[in-house]
């Protein structure tokens with residue numbers, strides 16, 4: 309539509325560019341005094357007229373501007389015109405729009421550097437919109453919109469219109485930066501939801517979720533979406549002929565199509581599946597752990613989830629199996645658990661037993677945290693036997709009274725951490741292997757409710773290396789070598805958790821099976837050596853004397869394999885303990901009792917099971 313410009317004098321120039329349309333709005337009267345031309349009604353009328361002209365002359369420019377505006381708001385318009393050339397141009401424009409959208413909104417950058425860059429870029433963008441918007445308005449205004457009706461000038465005015473939202477945002481950001489940040493995040497989330505909903509029919513059809521009616525028309529399910537920062541959740545109902553599994557199976561393809569870093573699928577109720585798409589990735593930057601001041605024995609905070617939320621690792625009532633290839637970051641998981649429990653160790657609320665078959669390179673770093681630690685097969689078996697005794701005593705104590713042990717400072721939660729389980733279960737002598745398997749199966753089957761839990765770390769998830777894989781009630785797959793290994797750890801859930809594809813440059817990253825059966829990508833915080841040592845210094849395990857100074861001396865560790873004649877086990881046959889002299893708590897005068905007790909170097913702070921039950 310074109311309109312005449314009532315304030316433009318008629319002449320050859322204007323006549324050539326306009327045609328009369330009867331529905332054209334009337335132009336405001338133009339008072340001819342300098343005072344009135346600067347009055348507000350005049351300015352408003354003039355702006356309105358510029359807008360009307362824009363609708364007339366600048367249709368193309370307006371469309372382009374609106375397109376850019378929509379792209380800037382994170383909303384990609386899909387152009388579907390007929391013809392290959394138009395499709396090509398449409399695709400190129402959409403790609404450029406996506407790039408522009410990413411640039412404008414800082415999507416894809418994450419971590420600390422991303423944070424800084426997002427902050428800087430946001431300011432640059434605000435300044436840009438402010439200057440560009442003001443510049444366009446000035447250019448349009450100073451060229452005298454409405455006076456001549458020139459298409460170029462009108463196009464400039466239309467472009468200026470496109471800057472109105474940016475301009476308003478800039479002013480908003482300057483006046484109320486905090487509120488603006490929330491508004492910015494909200495609009496971004498709404499943009500993401502809108503984008504997902506718009507693309508859904510195409511994606512669903514491509515991922516095999518469309519069904520045909522009797523007339524041959526394709527239909528896709530109507531979805532509902534919700535969003536929290538970085539995560540869009542789709543609630544997808546099943547269509548006739550589909551099952552929940554149909555949607556679960558399509559999850560990976562859908563996530564890939566939306567460019568999600570990861571996804572989670574969960575059946576909500578019969579015929580409805582929730583699919584969470586993680587559009588940002590909080591796991592790219594490694595985080596250094598911090599020791600908590602307060603410990604919850606039910607679960608420790610060990611790292612971060614994809615959406616940036618803290619990830620809590622269950623401890624009480626769970627046996628944990630962590631499997632990961634060499635260099636996948638099992639050390640972070642190991643210390644995430646032990647270090648996370650550290651503040652409860654001196655109080656005697658938790659007692660950590662260590663078995664480190666890598667000659668102590670891992671557990672040795674924080675040895676004071678452990679109640680007892682074994683670096684040889686024989687010591688490891690002795691620790692297992694000791695824990696079986698705890699189970700037997702507790703079983704008698706708790707019978708008919710309680711079904712889940714509640715740790716107290718005299719009656720702690722026992723946590724056995726085993727680094728390189730395969731060395732004990734697969735690569736040791738036959739007799740050791742058999743005994744270790746027997747004892748460990750007792751702990752794994754009976755220990756959970758009785759307050760004795762196991763966390764085992766292993767490179768090889770195969771049956772011969774892990775033994776009773778199914779007895780572990782919490783499994784974590786760090787980076788693995790093949791899809792088969794991922795399946796061994798995560799069973800059928802491996803379909804939604806490709807642990808073999810985890811980035812080798814992101815050690816500590818792994819898939820965790822949640823309480824509800826879904827699988828989440830998490831990253832353990834990193835524990836540097838210095839932090840481990842400092843934690844061990846701050847929270848040493850109490851000695852026997854600290855726990856029960858008046859009780860008789862602890863019984864020396866018996867050899868649990870004593871009944872097995874002719875065994876040639878590693879020596880010594882008792883678990884290797886840190887020397888009581890090394891433990892700063894033993895140097896206190898009150899420790900006279902400890903010194904008087906016949907504590908051999910290896911059993912110094914290891915009470916017998918009877919003592920523990922008594923205390």
Ligand SMILES: Nc1ncnc2c1ncn2[C@@H]1O[C@H](COP(=O)(O)OP(=O)(O)OP(=O)(O)O)[C@@H](O)[C@H]1O
Pocket residue numbers: 594595632633634635636637638639640767814815816817831832833834835
């Ligand atoms: N959470 C983490 N964030 C960043 N870097 C990490 C993290 N965890 C581990 N790393 C780095 O990855 C390297 C390998 O980690 P780690 O020794 O824990 O692997 P592993 O699985 O125990 O390997 P192996 O089984 O061979 O001992 C370490 O040197 C460490 O620098």
